[in-house]
Amino acid sequence: MNDTAPGVRDLQRTLLLQRSGAERLKMGCAMFDAARALMRAGLGDPGGSDRSPAMRARLFQRTYGRDFEPAVTARIVAHLLAGD
Numbered sequence: 001m002n003d004t005a006p007g008v009r010d011l012q013r014t015l016l017l018q019r020s021g022a023e024r025l026k027m028g029c030a031m032f033d034a035a036r037a038l039m040r041a042g043l044g045d046p047g048g049s050d051r052s053p054a055m056r057a058r059l060f061q062r063t064y065g066r067d068f069e070p071a072v073t074a075r076i077v078a079h080l081l082a083g084d
Helices: 007-019 021-042 053-067 070-082
Strands: none
Touching: 021 053, 053 070
């Protein structure tokens, strides 16, 4: 879905490209951290303190699970659940 007007999209891109590479990287990292906090909250860990293998596996699945073939995802989840 793309509901952004072309002029607004172009302005946003222009403003983004005026930032240094380091600033853009910091922005991306901050966005990932915010997304991760929302994922944790959605998985029942709003404080972000659960470091269990089960939580690591659930976070992996929520974040990257669709990026891999199902068999690969299953192997990674099994590895995370083993606590290695």
